[in-house]
Amino acid sequence: MGSAVPVPGSRGFSVVPGTVVPGAVPGPAARHRAGALAVLPVADGGPEGGPDGRPVLPPGPALRHDAYGRIVAVREAVAELVDPTGALEPCRMLGRPLGELLADIAPVDPAAGPEGLLVARLRRVTGAPLPVQIVAWPEAAGGAVLVLVPQAPAPEPAPVYGPTAADVERIAGLGHWEVDLATGSAWLSPVLAELLGLDHRPQRRAEGLLAALHPADRRGFARRWSALVADGTPLEADARLGDGTGRILQLHAALRPDGTVLGTASDVTARRQAEERLRALTQRFTDLLAVAPVGIALFDDDERLVKANQALCRLLGQGPEALRGRRADELLDLGAEAAAGAGPATPLLARPAGSAGSVSWSCTPRALRTRERGADGADAGAVWCELHVSVSVHDDGGVTHLVVFTDVTDARRVEASLRHQAMHDELTGLPNRRALSTTVSRLLAGPTARRTGVLFCDLDNFKRVNDSLGHDAGDELLVELAARLRERLPAGCAASRSAGDEFVVVCADVDLHGGLDALSATVAGILRTAIPVHGQLVRISATVGAAVGATIGADALPDPSRPDIDPTADPVEQVLRQERATELAGLEPAPGHPGTGDLMRFADAALFEAKSGGTGRFALADEAIMKGADEALRMETQLREAMVNDELVLHFQPVVGPDGRVQTAEALVRWQHPEQGLLFPDKFLPVAEAADLMGDLDRWVLRTAVREAAVWPPSGPDGVAPSVAVNLAGLLPGDPDFLDTVHDAVSRAGLPYDRLVLELVETCLADLPSTTLREMNELIAAGVRFAVDDFGTGYSSLSRLTGLPAQIVKLDRGFVRGVATGESDRAVARAVVDLTAAIGQICVAEGVEDTDQFAVLRDLGVHAYQGWLFARAMPVEAFTQLLRRGPLSPEDRAAG
Structure with missing residues (x-):
């Protein structure tokens, strides 16, 4: 090798x-x-x-x-x-x-x-x-x-x-250095010399390295250096440079066996700045959690609570330690949700269908279980919160749920109150007509459709209670009767207040109570009672009209998506709860059953039939009543068309003074029916009243009467034409358009205001609010006069006359009829005449039919007379000819 x-x-x-x-x-x-x-x-x-x-x-x-x-x-x-x-x-x-x-x-x-x-x-x-x-x-x-x-x-x-x-x-961004502990000499790599801002030379003293650091960081570095030299503890430290740039070096050093120290240094300024920014952001997030007014919680992969801010702790009435580790669904109050009709329970953190990965969503309010602080952990009412959930998936596959809880408990309470008001009567707390209609519609779509019963109950002589004891007494009586109905109605029945003194009972299955006849008798018996009101015992009864689903041929059309109604429980409560659940689930409400209106109309027609036979009776809708109701509906439609097509006509009956001169003419409406000929008010006014057409009828009469009166000839040598009197029953002072309607009719016709008399029954003129009185006074200042019609049939106290904002009092024909033969009637007439004269009002006697009545009334000082003794009501052409003939006398007796 x-x-x-x-x-x-x-x-x-x-x-x-x-x-x-x-x-x-x-x-x-x-x-x-x-x-x-x-x-x-x-x-x-x-x-x-x-x-x-x-x-x-x-x-x-x-x-x-x-x-x-x-x-x-x-x-x-x-x-x-x-x-x-x-x-x-x-x-x-x-x-x-x-x-x-x-x-x-x-x-x-x-x-x-x-x-x-x-x-x-x-x-x-x-x-x-x-x-x-x-x-x-x-x-x-x-x-x-x-x-x-x-x-x-x-x-x-x-x-x-x-x-x-x-x-x-340089590529690594690192420099290195070596110190010989024996000699104290140091060697710096060129890159480290550049980092320290020093000139590069092979050898320098170790103290020079320390001097390059920021003065504030030298002591800490020196302490770690001493530990390194003494026992070989590796040195790791961050230190700022002393050149004023703010740069930060990360220093590492280790002691070698030969007694030298080898170290590295890297510029970590950017990294530390980034870390500081991250720490600041983290701290801001922590501070935000602490001060956020909404509850915020973090849940881990297993949906267990990791962190909760103070707002959420306050909502739940528990500290963070008690909440930590709780599963998300353990926070829910499923009982409260079920009671509120929220539908099937779903997990708190259930993802939207089809979602995956990181995703955010909002969901409908959920009920959270809470505990009262300082109450030994006693359960308190549920807290309702809207949830906003954000799911983050980490690089390692872990999941974090960030959930924001917005407390909507008060908002839901207000919403529930408004929803209750929309479906319940303000005075009695019973369901109102809207809730009744929804319930009947739902029952007619269910399996008990043919056995669904509706009973209309009208209190007998309730108007007398209002007139004699005041409206407060009437309200108190209605509240007591509503309580009796709630307590005593059989199971499966519920009462509602339709309007005024009318209650309506709905029953899911009349067969459970012996049939409609027996149920009607039961309801009538509940309302036949004596109740103490304002210190007086008021005896009350009710007339009842009833109809059942079989009467209108209702067939069960069950909706499989809607749960059935329990015929032994309150049907209105069940239906309203189901409607709420449908709304919360985002489903469309069920359409109204087509037979709802017919069933309620036939029950109303049966009530009308029962009332025609007296008080305290009940009637069931049968074929004849249904036929009559259909005829009434047909007549209602024709009446609406008659007002549009001018098929109605006005007849006028004179009101004459002691000298026979016509002072006023009362406008009386007739209907020139295309099939039945001329119809008098007693034939069609009940239809108009039941159909809520009285206001429209009054407007038509007012516009037509002032238009025709504007061209009447004078009725006396003074050249002044008589006034026209219009009865108002549907258009009354205080109605939103009352003042504008009167002004518009008079100005369009060109009739002077002082030739218009508006007649109202005395109960419409009693206890008027200040705004209504201001409207009336505005018309009075323009010249319009108000008359109390049929005086004596309402309030029994003559002292009421002093408080009525009227200039004319019309003595009811019931007193005039016996004024010539009965001392009591004559005494009442005398008292009324004397009182009206004392307070500057004009007294007009109604229903004067013979000369004896006229003689007595004239001797009593009555100012004007109206009745067949002088003239019947007549068409406008005949009335115009009568005016041209001059003053009337009892001997003239014009026939209408």
Whole structure:
């Protein structure tokens, strides 16, 4: 194999062609030049051990040979030096003896260069051998890693340069240094000298290295240096440079057996700045968690809680330690969700369907279980939170769930209150007409459709309670009756308040209660009672009209997607709960059943039939009633068309003064029906009232009456035409469009305001709010007069007259009828006349039919008279001719 070539100062390291002596280590001077190579692979796998425990070749022209001198690894740069044409593949060099590649290996002359380097000649495919210097690292197994440094340019065509040791240090961003503890001298690599901002010279004092550091960091470095020298503790430290640039060096040093210290230094300024920015971001994130007003939690791969901020701890009433490790689903209050009709329970962190990897989503509010602090861990009400979930998948496949909990408990409470208000009556708390309609529709779509019953209950004489005791008393009575219904209705039935004094009972299956007849009697019995109100015992009863699904031919059309209604439980509660669950699930609500309106209409028609026979009765919808209801519906449609097509007409009945002059004419509506001829109000006003058309009818009468009155001739020598009086029952003071409607009608007709009288029953004029009074006073100031119609049928106290905002009082015909023969009627008439005169009102007697009545009323001081004694109501043409004839007298008795 050849004789060994000793290397001076190499401490036993000798290289012969094809041979490396095991156990040899490079000397200090050799490591001066090779130091960068020695530390470079620390970042790159390194000669000190790659992933397989073997040294990794440095970049550039480097190779490895084994204990037998065979090449076992080679960089492409070596092949390029051997064959500049690039034809030589590195793999062809593997297994070849090192002597075939390198010739004349010898130590460098210490006078000519640094101690410890080798020189040799690199054999090439063409041309003369290339002089190279060699830096070698022995391996424990007996081989070595060699780096070849060409000493002359490679010949054409493609010169190849290998890196110098300084180049490798610069590439690695590392410098190295060595201190001889015996002499205190230090040696710095060129790269380290540049990092420290020092001039490069081979030797300097160790103290100079310490002086290059920032004064604030010198003491800490000195303490670690002392530990290194004293007991060999490896030195690891960061230190700032003292040049004011703020650069940071990472220093590593180790004590060698020969009493020297070998160290490395790298500029980690950028890395430390990045780490500081990361720490700042992390701290900001931690601070954000602490001060965030919403709950925030981190869950691990197993969906166990890792971290919870204070807001979430407050929501749940538990500390972070108590929450840590809890599974996500353990935070849910499934009982509260079920009670709220939230539908089937789903896992708290359930991914959206079809999602994978890192993903974010939001989900509907969930109920969280909470505990009251300071209450011995007692359970408290659920906290409802909207969830916003973000799932992050790490490089190692791990998963982190970031969950934001937004407390919506109060918002849900408000929402539930609004939803309750939308479906329940404000006064009694019973379900309202909307809830009733939804329930009936749902029942008609279920298996008990033909047995579904609806009972309309109208309180008898309830208006008298309001009129005599006041509206507060009426409200109190309604509340008490609602409570009785809730408590005493049979199972499977529920009450609702439709409007005013009308209750409606719905039953899922009337057969469970003996049929519709028996159930109607039961409901009527519940509402037949005596209740103390405002210190008085008020006896009350109700008239009931009922209909059942079989009456309208309802057939069960079960919806398999909707659960059935339990016929023994509250049907309204069940339906509203199911509707809420449908809404939360994002499903479309079921369409209304087409028979809902018919069933309720027929029950209402049965109520109308029952009321026609007196109070306290009940009636069931049968064929005749259904036919009547259909006829009423047909008449309602025709009435609507009549108002549009001007099929309605007005007749006018004079109101005359003691001198016979016509002062006012009351407008009375008639319907010129295309099939039934002229119809009087008693035939169609109930239809208009049931269909809520009274307001539209009043508007038509008002517009038509003022338009016709505007062209009436004068009724006396003063040249003034009579006023026109219009009865209002659907358009009342306080309605949103009342004032505008009156102003618009009068201005369009051109009628003076002082020729318009608006008649209302006394209950419409009592206890008016201030806004309504302001509207009335505005019209009164313009000249309009208000009249109390049918006075005496409402409030019994004459003192009420002083509080009514009216200028005219019309004495009801019930008192006028007996005024000539009955002392009590005459006494009432006298009291009314005297009181109206005292407070400056005009008293008009209604229903004057004979001369005896007229004589008595005239003697009592009545201001004006209306009745058949003077004239019946007549068409406008006849009324105009009557005005032209002059004053009327009882003997004239015009026929309508």
